[in-house]
Amino acid sequence: MARLISKNQSRLPEIDFTAHVWKEGLTYVSYSPELDVSSCGDSVAEARARLREAVSLFLEECSRRGTLNKSGLSG
DSSP: OOOOOOOOOTTTTOOOEEEEEETTTTEEEEEETTTTTEEEESSHHHHHHHHHHHHHHHHHHHHHHHHHHHHHHHH
């Protein structure tokens, strides 16, 4: 599990999400199936860090559009 903590606590909740990481050629791919968000990097650590950033941006956009459902994220 990965954990995302928003820098702006008033806007986004703290959430846990699964981070699957695998290698495709020379690139490590990271994916969160709960959110259907993915990213990649040159190492496992970089792929995971970029996934956390992608999830953060995804949640910020959901919040901006008013589609962020707290009950869906908490359980």
